[in-house]
Structure formats: C-alpha cells, structure tokens
Amino acid sequence: MNILEEIQNCPVEWKELGEVCEFKRGQSLTSKNAVFGDIPVISGGKKPAFMHNESNRDGETIVVAGSGAYAGFVSYWKQPIFVSDAFSVDIKNSDEVNSRYVFHFLLNNQSKIYATKTGAGIPHVYGKNLSKFKIPIPPKKIQEKIVQILDKFTDYVTELTSELTSRKKQYSYYRDKLLSFEDEVYQVEWKTLGELCDVRDGTHDSPVKQSFGKYLITSKNVKNGSITFEDAYYISYEDFEQINKRSKVDVDDLLFTMIGTVGEIAHITDEPNFAIKNVSLIKPADRTLARYLFHYLQSTEAKKYIAENKSKGSQVFLALGKIRNFPIPYVSKTIQSRIVQVLDNFDKVCNDLNIGLPKEIELRQKQYEYFREKLLTFVAEGEYTESRVE
Missing domain, CATH: 3.90.220.20 (DNA methylase specificity domains)
Known part of the structure; x- marks a missing residue:
C-alpha cells in the first residue's frame, strides 16, 4: 500500500493551529547587548541576525519572523538558538503531532502567513493570526511518512546548497589569488x-x-x-x-x-x-x-x-x-582577458540559474513544493489525481 492509499483510508481531524501549537514570543536582544558566541539569534530576517553566547530554545524549533520585510518567514532549527524578534511554534502534544509535519504545513501556507502582516510602518506577524489556521491532522504514523517523503527533498536541496556554497568559496579563493598578482609574473x-x-x-x-x-x-x-x-x-x-x-x-x-x-x-x-x-x-x-x-x-x-x-x-x-x-x-588587455575568462567560468558555474547546481537546486525546490502541496492537499481533501507517490 502506498502513502496515498494509506492516507485515503485513514481518519483526518481538522483543528485550529492554536489547538495543537503554542506560540511563544522571543526575548528582546540587540547586537550591542549580545555576548558573542556560537548561538544564532533569530530575529526578523531569513538568516540569523548575529551570534550570542546563550540560547532560549533548545532541541528542534519552528520559528516565525516577527517583524520587518520578512515578517512571517518560517524556518526550522535543529540546534540551540536565541529567539528574539520572532516567535516559536511549539507542539503541545508531540505524541499526537509531528513538528516537521507542522513545519511543512506552514511552508505550504507561507504566502498566507505573509498576508497576515499588519502595521503601516514596520510590518508585523503575530502568533494570534496563525492560531486560527486550520490544519488537517492524520494519525501520527501517517504524519511521519509524509515528513519522510518531504524531508528527502529538503535534505537534498540543503546538500546541493552546501555544495554550491563550497564552490563559491573556491571561486572567491581563485579570484583573490588571480587578482593579487603576488607572483609578479605580470606587469602591473x-x-x-x-x-x-x-x-x-x-x-x-x-x-x-x-x-x-x-x-x-x-x-x-x-x-x-x-x-x-x-x-x-x-x-x-x-x-x-x-x-x-x-x-x-x-x-x-x-x-x-x-x-x-x-x-x-x-x-x-x-x-x-x-x-x-x-x-x-x-x-x-x-x-x-x-x-x-x-x-x-x-x-x-x-x-x-x-x-x-x-x-x-x-x-x-x-x-x-x-x-x-x-x-x-591595471594589466594589459591580453592578461585582463585571460583572467576574465577563468573567473567568468567560475561565476557561471556558481550563479547561472540555467546550468549546474543553481539549476538543480531550483528544480529540486520546485519538486519539493509540488509534492508538498499535493500530499497536504490530499490529506485535507482525500483527492489526488497525479502519479503514484511511494
């Protein structure tokens, strides 16, 4: 029996997100008051704002950015973090609800979360706005199988992104090496x-x-x-x-x-x-x-x-x-041309969305979003007209 058949034959209970999750606000912390350490401070952006020496969330945590241009951005952390200008989405009963299942549900509703922004100046997103979202809750076993499928996609995207980051570092190294002219081979x-x-x-x-x-x-x-x-x-x-x-x-x-x-x-x-x-x-x-x-x-x-x-x-x-x-x-036009040829090739491999890793990341991300929408819609409506999902 594949996952779709299992879902079709299982009970699904609709609940408000506020029934299964607690929205816990972060603590105010500025970079000026932080003590540098290895703990990411999660605030209003897509990436950590800065680093601190202590955490206020441990274990695995869902975080929603609280304010700013990226208010409402959903992220998942598998390490200790300090939640500042944001709020965490904590599962009330982990025996019944899988946190990664909720995370994928929130990602599937990312645009709706952004739409809850309020405030004429700096936009804000609040937990109370998310608490009324309706989430389909199948049995825990089914949640875990859905998570297993979707996590394969996100893990692969993460691996590809890590590889791309390594290549960009390599590009930066060779760029700096070529443009330092330390060997004094060329007349500069x-x-x-x-x-x-x-x-x-x-x-x-x-x-x-x-x-x-x-x-x-x-x-x-x-x-x-x-x-x-x-x-x-x-x-x-x-x-x-x-x-x-x-x-x-x-x-x-x-x-x-x-x-x-x-x-x-x-x-x-x-x-x-x-x-x-x-x-x-x-x-x-x-x-x-x-x-x-x-x-x-x-x-x-x-x-x-x-x-x-x-x-x-x-x-x-x-x-x-x-x-x-x-x-x-400044070097001769011939040397400029040689340097440009080498660095342009590196730049293309690292940044061209039509080839290599950038293209693969884009395709895998779209594939993840496609199956996420299909699986979670199937859970909600019991209908799936596309190809078989194992």
Whole structure:
C-alpha cells in the first residue's frame, strides 16, 4: 500500500493551529547587548541576525519572523538558538503531532502567513493570526511518512546548497589569488578607477512614484551581481529623461552601491530601461575591462578598501570621490582577458540559474513544493489525481 492509499483510508481531524501549537514570543536582544558566541539569534530576517553566547530554545524549533520585510518567514532549527524578534511554534502534544509535519504545513501556507502582516510602518506577524489556521491532522504514523517523503527533498536541496556554497568559496579563493598578482609574473600598473573609467552617480532627488512608467533603481535593487526589480517603483517618463541627462545607464556599464549595503555590483549586459538613484555608475571603455573590474571590485582587497573608506555614521555610504580614487591593479588587455575568462567560468558555474547546481537546486525546490502541496492537499481533501507517490 502506498502513502496515498494509506492516507485515503485513514481518519483526518481538522483543528485550529492554536489547538495543537503554542506560540511563544522571543526575548528582546540587540547586537550591542549580545555576548558573542556560537548561538544564532533569530530575529526578523531569513538568516540569523548575529551570534550570542546563550540560547532560549533548545532541541528542534519552528520559528516565525516577527517583524520587518520578512515578517512571517518560517524556518526550522535543529540546534540551540536565541529567539528574539520572532516567535516559536511549539507542539503541545508531540505524541499526537509531528513538528516537521507542522513545519511543512506552514511552508505550504507561507504566502498566507505573509498576508497576515499588519502595521503601516514596520510590518508585523503575530502568533494570534496563525492560531486560527486550520490544519488537517492524520494519525501520527501517517504524519511521519509524509515528513519522510518531504524531508528527502529538503535534505537534498540543503546538500546541493552546501555544495554550491563550497564552490563559491573556491571561486572567491581563485579570484583573490588571480587578482593579487603576488607572483609578479605580470606587469602591473596601479591606477584609480577614475583614471580608467567615467565614474558618476545617479540622481539624489526623489521622483514621485507612478503606477506605470520607467523603473527607478536604487542600492537595494543591486544584489548578487545583477539587478532585481523587486520593490523597485515606477517614475514618470519626464523624470526618467531628466535623470538620464546626468547618468544614463548603457550596456557594459557597472552599477556599484554606495549607500546602505556598500559594494554590491552589477554588470549591465542587456539594454537598460531604468534610471538610477544614489548608485555609482561606472563606464568602462569595453566589455573586457567591465568584466575585469566586476571581478576585482568583489575581491577581498577591494572589500578592505571599502571597509577603510566608508562612513562610520548611522547612514553608511562610500563617497563618490572615494569610488573614483579606488586603487585598481591595471594589466594589459591580453592578461585582463585571460583572467576574465577563468573567473567568468567560475561565476557561471556558481550563479547561472540555467546550468549546474543553481539549476538543480531550483528544480529540486520546485519538486519539493509540488509534492508538498499535493500530499497536504490530499490529506485535507482525500483527492489526488497525479502519479503514484511511494
């Protein structure tokens, strides 16, 4: 008998999440008051906010982020943690309900959890909003079998992600090695970025948001080597044209963040259709130099320069003058091309969503989400029209 047949023949009881779980708020803790240790502090983001030397949750714990942009984000921890600006979802009776079953149920309802956000300024998600969610509870044995199937997918995604992280570290190592020129094999001439390229910045004004028009890109839209239009907003065609008189973005330009998270970089490879605000615009003479600078400006040496020269106030920024004075090890076009070829291959393997590990991770994640939805829907409704699941 396969899992679907077992589910079909078993009783399912519907309960409110608040009947089977307790929502326990975290404790306030700032990085300033923390004592550095090996305990992750879980707050309002997708990753630990910082580390601390003591925990307030041990064992396996479901956590929901309490506030901020990722309020409602669900995570599962198999180690001691400190829950801060978040709340844990604790199983009241572990003899009847499997915590991983509840975790997969919450992930299947992640969008609904996000939809419970309240607050005009900083959004919040509260346990009381989740307590009314209805969860189908089959017998514990069936819960465990469902968890076993779904955990195979999540474990595989975790393994692939770990492998990808290792490859990115390898890429960083070879990038730093190639761009350090320690062996003195090549003739290196140190120049400033301003000597090699036209360096300017985007508008400092705040154009009025529009319901349609052209995108305005800011520092938050430059991530992981590319542009994301998530949370970008439209401006009028008139404002777009006005900004472009000062800082028009072209193919093979580089965007370099100078406010907030300083040092994120993107290489523009497609015809741009946006304007920029508070972002440095670097205009190399050709694609080879663009790719060479793209890699160098992410190197450990470049990050040292950024750390030493960025402002130390509440609003972190790297002044345009400092960016223009960025020291660059300049080598011949032939050597640039060789370095770019090696590093581009590494970069492609690590980040191209169409090949290798990134593609495999994406496919396995979609596969997990597909079977999660199908299995949990089957538990709830007793219907499943797709192929056999063992």
